Amino acid sequence: MGTESFDLHGEHHRINRNSWLRAAVMGANDGIVSVSSLMLGFIASQADNQTIVLAGLAGLVAGAMSMAAGEYVSVQSQKDTEQADLAIEAHEIKKNFEFEKRELAAIYVERGLSPALADQVAHELMAKDPLAAHARDELGLHEITRARPLQAAFSSAAAFSVGAGMPLLTALLLPGHWLFVGVIGMTLLALIILGSLAAWTGGASISRGASRVLVWGILAMAATSAIGHLFGINAG
Template identity: 55%
Template sequence: MRHGERHRTHRTGWLRAAVLGANDGIVSTASLVLGVAAAGTDTKAILVAGVAGLVAGAMSMAAGEYVSVSSQADTETADLAREARELTANPEQEHAELTAIYVARGLDESLASRVATQLTQHDALAAHGRDELGISDTLAAKPVQAAFASAGTFAVGAALPLVMVLLIPAAALMWGLAASSLVFLALLGVLSARAGGAPVLASAMRVTFWGALAMGLTAGVGALFGVAV
């Protein structure tokens, strides 16, 4: 019988990469545009810099996610291979380890031993991977999925400030872009919170605060550079 509970743990892999990508896309592109604009650059140059930042950032996010998550996947594979060897060489010791894990979680030793025996008979490596190493199909590293999610959402996030550059008059570009980017970040916080089942307000405030800090610092550097030049 199916139960009505809705869990979101299976989303953590792609959701983390997607939120990271979208957040970076909005923050880095808006910060870049604000910094260039604060230096007194014309709209065409601002757009060129923004588009270059979008392409470079999306590729960087894809490569970074793929490499980092691949390293995690390699570690998981190596740990599972080692566990498989230990199961072959010392099955009794591995059974005892699994039993001890279930005892620590609250089962009496007799029941824990029976559970360990049945799970070992069903799929010993999966049982040890899940309960001893913390590796499961749901939470396993997926490099390609993370790379595509991060790069795609970065491009979408980065496109938003560039669209605003086209829509906002040059005289109001600095304040208009900053305000619209903060709105985009707040919406991202709300969407990511709803997708992950987290508190909406805390998520929106967290994303917006760090985005505002990044944009403010970059605009300040751009203004100082423009004055110096």
């Protein structure tokens, strides 16, 4: 009779993608919507092509830096909280090891283990790595969900730049009289693709994912176009 081998980590769970997917989707969506809307406002105000491109480029650089800074500060704050909690837990384990072991066993009892088995599991896990056991089972900190500030910052900035580069490239390639329609068309197509891809990657409904980003993108473009149109009329 052959010996069967099992891959205990064979599944590819979608939660493993959450940290980078959130930053990438948010960054690309913000890049497309904000820079497209900014450029449409200038186009509607009858600005010349050089001014429109300059506005888009400025929006790209400022937005990418803002996204990076915002993500870094936010995720670093989360990391600081995690480290503070781990420091407290490490101190408690060193101070009162047996109490912490009983606390861990009580957690396993609440999850359905018998008291005897819970004591055994807590004893063996505490013997190997007590802080890791408490971090996972008491604090809910897992390696795949740990805060990574630099990764989040770079992902957001890069994704924003890619998204913002689409309307900017459109403005560089199209003649002036096609800019308004071209930027709108490119933005809507990009938002549909982005929303669908994000939903598919996360295992959600593709139609709902696309419609969410599409509606908000349309509202943003409409608002800035109206402001640019009014500004152009008043300036004239």
